[in-house]
Amino acid sequence: MIKFGGVDRIYDAYSWRITRRAKEVWRSGDVVSTSHTEGSWLDKFEKSVAKFTKRKYGVAVGSGTDALYFSLRVKGIGPGSNVLCPAVSYLATAEAIKRTGATITFVDVDRKGLIANLPATILPDALVYVNLFGNLADYDRLRQYCDKHKIPLIEDAAQSLGSFYKKIPSGKLGDISSLSFAPSKPLPCFGNGGMVLTDDIEEAKFIRSLRYHGKGTGKLEHGYNSCLSNDHANVLNFLLSKYKSLLSRSKKVRQWYTKKLNDIGISSIESSSDTTSNNHKLVIRAQDRDGLKAFLDTKKIQTQIHYPQPMSRMKMFDTGQEMPNAEKLCQDVISLPIHPFLKKDEVLHVCDSIKEYYGV
Ligand SMILES: Cc1ncc(COP(=O)(O)O)c(C=O)c1O
Secondary structure (H helix, E strand, C coil), X not given: CECCCCHHHHHHHCHHHHHHHHHHHHHHCCCCCCCCCCCCHHHHHHHHHHHHCCCCEEEEECCHHHHHHHHHHHCCCCCCCEEEEECCCCCHHHHHHHHHCCEEEEECECCCCCECCCCCCCCCCEEEEECHHHCCCCHHHHHHHHHHHCCCEEEECCCCCCCEECCEECCCCCCEEEEECCCCCCCCCCCCCEEEEECCXXXXXXXXXXXXXXXXXXXXXXXXXXXXXXXXXXXXXXHHHCHHHHHXXXXXXXXXXXXXXXXXXXXXXXXCCCEECCCCCEEEECCCHHHHHHHXXXXXXXXXXXXXXXXXXCCCCCCCCCCHHHHHHHHHEEEECCCCCCCHHHHXXXXXXXXXXXXX
């Protein structure tokens, strides 16, 4: 079986060091820090990610969904706000916006699934964008749009830690940015986790308060229980120290794929030339995508569809907007296994199986 994700192999590669990091926390009894403490495991991890993304502050929270929700809240988004959002992403993106009580206006995507055609006629209160599959959207254009409308640009960087836009790291490409450390994400946690990245100390304090029952700032009636536990923080901090090597392994895997897929006339969705992708996902647009998926199942190759339908179509967000590019993308795409520890013979087996399916 060629599994889609590789978190188990990441564990195997570093098992005793990961276990030692987790045990260290469990033995201390200090598993969850509910207030910000200098020098704690959580604090060290927050500082490491902030340094990696060239941010002043990182505030770790319970999930990427919460990280995005808290980012919106700290930017004043709530009932009565109108937030622009790409039509294609994991549903958590739109869900976080909806949770604030704001109205969502979806924006159609380009052929890579990245936010395109920003509306000229409506007056939004914020723009949320996603670096889908680890590929970076056109930040300069988004920044210009947000500056013109004087609205915050909010980067959902759940899939793009380690990607760069003209040498600017993802995580820095928004007035505020959010990350996810779910097991399927580029920097995975053995559980759930997320982080808000900001350069504003007041915003950092507000989110530290939001993540633990509204304590601390005195500005909130209530907050949430959304702390990243210290065992996850300690393990994640170790994995972050290995992250450059993990990224270069994924890059190598992508190169094997590219060469082999090119031979059979298939290209994957790539990042544009002035950006560097973290190679989080290997997505191809395929004829008879569902047939291919079923065939690869018989070859014991796990694949996924990112995503089966645009968020603008989902019942819970349906705005009745037409999103032709998003619809087409969702009909065509299929994601092939990719992770730092995928082996060359596994990549060849996936590509040979695709070749066999199409008879080329
Ligand atoms: C683009 C995007 N945003 C947000 C999230 C939510 O992250 P989490 O699963 O950590 O809540 C995800 C996770 O799949 C995602 O892919």
